[in-house]
Structure formats: C-alpha cells, structure tokens
Amino acid sequence: MGRHREYDVDKVLDATLCVFWRKGYEGTSYADLTEAAGVERPALYSAFGNKEALFRRVLDRYQERFMNHIPEALGMPTAREAARHILFSSVELNTRSPEQAGCLGINGSVAGSDESEPVRQALIDFRAAGETQLRERFVRAKAEGDLPPHANPEALAAFLMAVMHGMAVQAKAGFSREMLEAVAEQALSAVPGGGAAPA
Template identity: 45%
Template sequence: MMAAMPVSQTKLGRPREFDLDYALEQAMRVFWAKGYEGASMADLTEAMGITRSSMYAAFGNKDELFRRAVERYTEGPASYGIRALSEPTAREVAESILRGAATASTSREAPHGCLGVQAALAAGDNGLTAQKVLVDWRQDGAARLESRFLRARAEGDLPETEDPRALATYITTVAYGIAVQAATGKSEAELQRVADMAMNAVSWSHG
C-alpha cells in the first residue's frame, strides 16, 4: 500500500510514487550489510528503487534515513531483545537474548551479523551522527536489561551476589560478540553453543 503523503507535501504536487515502507526496509538491509560509511547514496537509492531527490524529500538526509533504519531494525529483526524482557525469569531473559542473537545474526533472509555492530564501523566526521545513534541504541538496550535484572534481584529471582549492571553488560557483550562471529561465517549451531557456555558462567536462582 502506498504511503500517505504528509499534508505539507501535498501542495507540491502528486503524491510519492513509491512504497515508503518497502524503501525503508531496503535501506535497512543496505546499512546492515555495508555499514553507515560503506553505504553510498547510490547503493541506497538503487536498493530503495527511488531517486536521490525522492530520498531527500522523504527522509531529509542520510543521517535521518539511518536513524529510521535503526528504528526499523529494532522493531523487526532485533525485536527479540524487547520480547526477551517479558520472559518470567532473569535466566530466561538472558537466554532469550543470546539465542535470539544467534538466530537473527545467521538468518538466510538477511545479512549476517547485527546492524548495530556492522553499521558502527564508521570513520571520520561523516560518521559521527551514525556513531551517536548506535551508542544511544546500545546504551538504551543495556539500560533496559539492567532494569529487568534489578527487578529480578528485588523479586528474589536473581542472587544478591549478581550485579545487575555487570550482568547486563556481560550478556550484551556476548550477544554482540555472537553477531560479530556470525558476520565472519560462524553457524547458528556454533553460536548457540556459545550461548550455552555464557549461560553456564552465571549463577541463576532458578533452572
């Protein structure tokens, strides 16, 4: 279905002749595969099936397109992270994140690895905005996980000896490491074994 034309743009003439949702999906995949700096405007517009002027009209600039792509990634391929927070125990939360990372990072339907890791390979002033978007993205994810572990400890589900912040940092570090290994060609089975090892390294109250 065609995206609705904002009121401010209807005065300029006919509505957009492309599917905004599809275009954003394709942009996300380009950033995922090539990183922020590696994704040229030619790469992006060709994948999105639009002209450069249409891209600017719809998204403003490359930085804004990237920010929207990260949002889409969070709500789509990386949504396992948000869903994991609803698991009933701290152990299940952590396991869901690690196993989700192994599965999502090795999907045959998308680039291997994690957009939040791949796209972080930005250098120079042109990548500063993208770097900040990703730093904020990772910090937000770690903060949500820390909050969930704090709740688990308060409920007696996590031992008092476990530091929620350190545990959240550990789980996210392993999850990102899994994504890096996926990008180098490790299989899902190999990475699921890494998840097993990481889970066995932590003292859990249940299971």
C-alpha cells in the first residue's frame, strides 16, 4: 500500500494499444495484455480497472497519436483536398506496419459477446464523430460554392467513411499500399469539385 508504481503508464498504454490494434478487442486476452505490458494482471486492474476501461483509454490514445490526419483534412482549403488527404492518410495509417495493419477502430469492432456491447457502442461513437466532422466540412464547402448545389454532404461523408472502413479491412487482409492507394484514387474520382480553392 502506498508503494511507488514500478512501470510507466504511457508505455503500458502504448504496448496494449499495439495488442488491441493487432487482435481486436474480443481477440485480446488478459494474458496478451500482461505479456505486452510486462506487468502482472493485478497491476493492470489497479491502474486501469477492467479490460473495457483499458480499451477506452487505449482508444483515446489512438485518437491522440494516430488520427491527426482528420483535423488536418478538415483544415484543407477545398472539399476535394480534404477528401484526398483523409483517404491517402488512412492508407498510410492502415499499412504502416504489418503488426498493426488496418485501423484500431475497425479491428477492435469484432466484438460479438453481450459483455462486449459497450465496447462495440464506443467504437460506433468513435467512428460517428469522425463522420460528423467530415459532413460538417462538406456542408461548409457546399455553402461556399466549393461543392455543387446537387452535392449531398451527408452521403458524401458516409461514402468516404465506407471507403476508409473497407480499406482498413483490406489492409488487415494483406492488400498492398499500392492497391489501397489505387482504391483511394478511384474513390476520389467520385468526389465533386475541381480542387481549387473557391473564390
């Protein structure tokens, strides 16, 4: 009691993030987590609570460390540039390491048991937040005249999210970066607008 922790919380989060990213929530056991973190199970319980609470901390860390491309994309001058940045950055994220292929938010969503329902809902909320930001960016683009009057910002955001989710699954299945970039380019051809900043 009152004993100083003998491990670095940030290192534990990074180590367990890698495991959840590779195996998904349901596929990750406490043995996997303790082995990766180099701490005993009671220490993990003490620091983070249960597996779900640890995963939620890991999801926050993932967003903080690996999802910078979303705010970057939202700041691009045109909707088409925003779409290009988010698509190609997603390809880079999904293929940067064979050990962490795909996306934590997609890999982690393979959660089928009743006990995993809160995690599944957290991942739905995580992805929905990104889609909302993208939709709002496209609404602004339409108001500025960057997107044509017939453009549907809601459908466009949902389309790009569907493509990114699909690319994450394909990356996990071993698709090459070159093939996923070709997919991203094909998807970009469906985004209206010329790519030049509106007057």
